[in-house]
Amino acid sequence: MGGRLTAILDLPARIDALAAEARERVDRLLDVRGIEGWTDPPQPLHGWLETNFGSVEAVRHQSLVRVTNLATLDATIFAPLRARRPIDGPTPVADLATEIAATQGDPFCDPLSGTPADPFGRIRGRRMVTGANAALADAHHAVIVFDEHDPLAFDAALVADLLSTGRSWAERAKATDPGATRYLLIWNCLWRAGGSIVHGHAQALLGTGGHHAAVERFRRDMASHRQRHGAGLVEDLVAVHDALGLAEWRDGVATVASLTPLKDREVLIVAPPGTDEREPSVAAAVARALLSYRDRLRVRSFNLALWRAPLIPDPAGWEEFPTIVRMVDRGDPSIRPSDIGAMELYGTPIVGSDPYDVIDAVRAT
Numbered sequence: 001m002g003g004r005l006t007a008i009l010d011l012p013a014r015i016d017a018l019a020a021e022a023r024e025r026v027d028r029l030l031d032v033r034g035i036e037g038w039t040d041p042p043q044p045l046h047g048w049l050e051t052n053f054g055s056v057e058a059v060r061h062q063s064l065v066r067v068t069n070l071a072t073l074d075a076t077i078f079a080p081l082r083a084r085r086p087i088d089g090p091t092p093v094a095d096l097a098t099e100i101a102a103t104q105g106d107p108f109c110d111p112l113s114g115t116p117a118d119p120f121g122r123i124r125g126r127r128m129v130t131g132a133n134a135a136l137a138d139a140h141h142a143v144i145v146f147d148e149h150d151p152l153a154f155d156a157a158l159v160a161d162l163l164s165t166g167r168s169w170a171e172r173a174k175a176t177d178p179g180a181t182r183y184l185l186i187w188n189c190l191w192r193a194g195g196s197i198v199h200g201h202a203q204a205l206l207g208t209g210g211h212h213a214a215v216e217r218f219r220r221d222m223a224s225h226r227q228r229h230g231a232g233l234v235e236d237l238v239a240v241h242d243a244l245g246l247a248e249w250r251d252g253v254a255t256v257a258s259l260t261p262l263k264d265r266e267v268l269i270v271a272p273p274g275t276d277e278r279e280p281s282v283a284a285a286v287a288r289a290l291l292s293y294r295d296r297l298r299v300r301s302f303n304l305a306l307w308r309a310p311l312i313p314d315p316a317g318w319e320e321f322p323t324i325v326r327m328v329d330r331g332d333p334s335i336r337p338s339d340i341g342a343m344e345l346y347g348t349p350i351v352g353s354d355p356y357d358v359i360d361a362v363r364a365t
Contacts, residue, residue: 007356008078009034009063011259014244022243028229029071029236030259035064052086066348067259071225071233072218074260075348083352087337096300096333100150100198108199111145118142118169120176125165127158130204138207139180140173142166146200151189152294153200156287162187163277163286163306166204173206174311181310182211185277192301192339193330202304206311215307219321226320234322238270246359251281255289255362257355263339264353265297265329267362275323277306286325288365293329296361301330329353 012034015026026032038061041049046056053059058081068075107114112122115131118140123130127148133141144165146158166185174180187202188195195201210216225233241247241256248255253275258266269285276282286304293299304327309318331339343350 008065008354009080011065011067011244018243022239025231025236026240026243028231029069029233029240031066031068031070033066035066035077037062037064053081053084069237069260071236072221072260074262076258076260076262077348077350078352078354079350080352080354082350085352087335097150100152103198104149106197106199108143108145108197108201109149111143115143115145118173120172123165123169123172125161125168127161128165130165130169133203138205139177140170140206142169142173142204144169144202144204146202149199151195151198151200152300154290154294156284156291159287159290160278160280160283162202163283166202166306167276167278169204170206170311177206177208179208180206181312181315182207182209182215183306183308183311184212184215185306187302187304189303190301190330190333192333192335193303195301211310218307219318222320223317232320234270234320246355248359248362250285250288253281253285255285255359257358257362259355261328261351261353261355262349263328263330263344264351265293265299265355265358267293267327267358269325269327271323273309273318273320273322277308277323277325282323282325286327289325289327289362292358292361292365293327296364297329297358299329301333303328303330 012032015023015032018026039059041056041059049056049059062081065078066075067078111129111131116134118130118132128144128146130142130144133143144162170183184205185202190198211219222233225231238247238254238256241259246257246259252272254270256268256270258268267289269282269289271279271282293302304325307324307326309315309321
């Protein structure tokens, strides 16, 4: 491929250089394949290719890497050249800050009159307040509305407040409905991430029955991995990323730049089983990742989700389940076309970003 190789393209060589124990762990968890592809650009196209991709040779010979998690079957194709694709579409947003400011006065700017209340009332955090979502997606479904309108005006204190307020809401809802134990906290920042209202807000859901499908599927994958290999899936996952230079540890909490991201720059915050998400170490790790997103990687729109065991003491079958926060970049809000297509829905996600750039940003924050 023309130009400098990105770090992710060196992944097969990094794996080959590992010591035996680390290599064994990688081999039982990941299938990593280098892919070489060629095209034959016609002469009239050369100028356009040089303008958009840097050189004709960069398009003529391309290197990719496909990574598959053998336990979960999550997979990603890393195709660095795709980050430079020209994108047609409607006129982009000229100034994001101006567009955000123009939405002042939306219903969340006065949440006490702009959102319904839950039957048990509202939970007030230090810098946010809950309301009931007008369009429920579960028996209990809250919007957690930030005092600050700008959804990107967050700091470490707001992140800690969000984890605390969301959990307080869940505990209050559970007190009125003891069978509701599966708790999910999500944050869709801006329209690229599915946020229908610009004003800063997150959501919390609580319901009965089995956990949300993605969480339950991961729990089953953990059990299957333990049965097949006698090893913990999460321990292997974190250790493999650590061995390959893609994990950062602080106060017992790991931050991982995923080798099988759903989309660009996916990060996982992983704390030991039974860890309360309100613990300062977890809140600090989540805040560092979000601040590195905003301030170093220039991410403006993202999805975030908290995965945790059901809200009951010592739930059977969940003994090994960690506290995990997942977040992913959803692309430039100034670009209107979607970042998800048929490959993401029905094939294998394709990303143009490099997880080594992501972990470098986290380490520097």
